Amino acid sequence: MQSNGFTSFKLKKKQAEGEKDKGKVVSRRYTILSLIIISATWCLLTFIIRVNPIFLPSPLDVAEAFVTLYTGGILVPYTLISLYRVLLGFFFAALLAIPLGILMASSKKVEGFSAPFIGFVRYLPVTALIPLMILYFGIGELEKMMVIFVGTFFQLVLMVQDTVSSVPGDLLKASYTLGTRGTAVYTRVLLPAALPGIMDNLRICMGWAWTYLVIAELVAANSGLGFMIMRSQRFLKTDQIFAGLIVIGCLGIITDYLFRYLSRLLFPWYERLGQ
Amino acid sequence: MLYVNGLYKTFVDDSSTVNALQDINMHIEPNEFAVIVGPSGCGKTTLLNIAAGLENATQGTISLNGNIITGPGPDRGMVFQSYTLFPWLTVEQNVAFGPRQQRLNPMEIESKVDHYLKVTELIQFRKMYPKALSGGMKQRVAIARALANDPQVLLMDEPFGALDAQTRVVMQELLLQVWEEDQKTILFITHDIDEAIFLADTIYIMTRQPGTIKKIMQVPLNRPRDHSFIITPEFIRMKKEILELIWEESKQAAMEARG
Structure with a gap:
């Protein structure tokens, strides 16, 4: 009974950690996405639309x-x-x-x-x-x-x-x-x-x-x-x-x-x- | 000896007064396993809190070996229904908390910790933090922690109330094992009648509002006990008797509520 408790506990921990890692990967992916969107918008506004650099420098x-x-x-x-x-x-x-x-x-x-x-x-x-x-x-x-x-x-x-x-x-x-x-x-x-x-x-x-x-x-x-x-x-x-x-x-x-x-x-x- | 003498507790707030406990008297002998069973709201937790020194009585006293209880102390260990392990301490550090507080020498602390981890079957979890433990394991640590402080009385407030039925049975057997090995006076509270009969030497049946002791029953079952007891005719007879007392009580309460 004891050893069973121990293995099931380990398993639970492993699963929990797996889920945590998954969550981290998802979160990181979205961080990168948001950085790309911000930089792209900045480039778009300054290089292509050419907003006055006094308001928004490139x-x-x-x-x-x-x-x-x-x-x-x-x-x-x-x-x-x-x-x-x-x-x-x-x-x-x-x-x-x-x-x-x-x-x-x-x-x-x-x-x-x-x-x-x-x-x-x-x-x-x-x-x-x-x-x-x-x-x-x-x-x-x-x-x-x-x-x-x-x-x-x-x-x-x-x-x-x-x-x-x-x-x-x-x-x-x-x-x-x-x-x-x-x-x-x-x-x-x-x-x-x-x-x-x-x-x-x-x-x-x-x-x-x-x-x-x-x-x-x-x-x-x-x-x-x-x-x-x-x-x-x-x-x-x-x-x-x-x-x-x-x-x-x-x-x-x-x-x-x-x-x-x-x-x-x-x-x-x-x-x-x-x- | 733990004596409860003419204990009253009244809660007063702006609009109402509630008589939580009324004329409670108990004589608990050394090494006795006493169980208070009663419906929720009958004041049994209040009684235990007064015994622990965490609350004051309105009238009457509780005394341990002739000393009237006025505040909490290490001579009365307590296990709560909620999980109260210190989350920043590992299992073994939790168990060592009381002995460290008493400034015992490190060798002594270690041998105590080892002993109580062994009897509660926690040795292999000793380095873990409470967050990694199941409910049953947490309560085992809480029992080990209370016992390692070497109290004269162990007060237990529905310690297995939050556990699933299977774990509860295992914990009850474990508690009896620990108690038989390490003789202690135990005052245990529950609303589970099976649990009360299985564990107790003496059962105090409490009624609700005002909380009074309706009946005191001795449990004649032999020790050591295991769970095959719960289907013996003696057990069932006792259970029936207690159930009838409590049903009568709840019927009255329901009728009063209806007016």
């Missing part, structure tokens, strides 16, 4: 812009400084938001104390806060970082709170009956149970961090991808705007992929929906 124009930006010593340093700002602002947001979110989920006092403030600030548009930021933090790196921090922190706190709140109560009860007390409830049950969800929260918030970066760099900046886009607009260099957008988009895809990869690596036990 792929060749954009490639040329990349070369100009690269040889002009702008592309790499600006990308790095933007990356630095995003990561730093996001890092501090995560550093504070994760513990606060966990505390808000597990303590009515903390929740009651912080909910009004967080709820209020969350709805303030970050763009409207930039004048204040400049007033308080100047126009240096600190201000850029703070824009990203404010833009992501308040969202992230609530997302983490929600994730931790949805840890099944029976899991906590089970740990109590096994003798878990005090801080061990956090370190040995609540945190490990919530980590994959928190990782997803971080991944989603990272996208917003990039949005706020560009906002931060549109005002009072003299470096970075957002600044580059802004300046290109002034000189009607649409090809360079596109180059900047492509860099930001690609960095977004890469960070997103890294988060997913890390999540899979760190949480092999996690059951994702649809898998």
Whole structure:
């Protein structure tokens, strides 16, 4: 009976993996299809219909812009400084938001104390806060970082709170009956149970961090991808705007992929929906 | 000894009060296998939660070896109906969770884990995560995890309720085997009458709202038991008696509902 259970289990696993692989292949096929359609439309509009390049530069124009930006010593340093700002602002947001979110989920006092403030600030548009930021933090790196921090922190706190709140109560009860007390409830049950969800929260918030970066760099900046886009607009260099957008988009895809990869690596036990 | 003394539980919300438990008294001896059987909604899970220290009684007490229960503790292990394995831990890490919490030395933990994986027939699955296990295997791990913590009482809240009929029978036999080997006091809840008779030394039959104990029955069947018991005349006689008690109860409930 035992060995039967084992083989049927293995078989089930194999089938499940086979289905998963099939799903992956289908998904990849459609990714390629969508890339082909986008590129084809772009080529069609620029090479054949010949849309005014001030509105839509051709792929060749954009490639040329990349070369100009690269040889002009702008592309790499600006990308790095933007990356630095995003990561730093996001890092501090995560550093504070994760513990606060966990505390808000597990303590009515903390929740009651912080909910009004967080709820209020969350709805303030970050763009409207930039004048204040400049007033308080100047126009240096600190201000850029703070824009990203404010833009992501308040969202992230609530997302983490929600994730931790949805840890099944029976899991906590089970740990109590096994003798878990005090801080061990956090370190040995609540945190490990919530980590994959928190990782997803971080991944989603990272996208917003990039949005706020560009906002931060549109005002009072003299470096970075957002600044580059802004300046290109002034000189009607649409090809360079596109180059900047492509860099930001690609960095977004890469960070997103890294988060997913890390999540899979760190949480092999996690059951994702649809898998 | 697990004593339940004059226990009452009342749930109050804005519009109504529900008497979930009313004057429950139980004396469970060491190593006794006690089963509470009753229809859903009779408050049996509430009773178990109070014994586990996860809920408070409105009136009355439950005591274990003379100590009144005020909160959860490792002296009372619990197996839930829902699957409550820690999904980020492998089977063996789940079983080791309690002993690690008690900071036993690693050698001791390992030998405990090995022992309980062996008696629950899980040795070959020890490195797997819960997501890869079937429902029956998950509950076997949950039993091993509760036992590895060496509790004085094992509280079981319809642990096989979510399993299919075949698996349930296998699990019942396994539980009896484990219990006979590793003497423990067990308080087990079910709505399945066959399960109750098959497992129990003593059966407490509960009525619904207010939850009271209607009858206490001793099960005279010899041990060790296997499932051929369920067709013996003694078994059938007991089943009939319990069924009649419960039917009477449900008829009353239905009539009350009709007004």
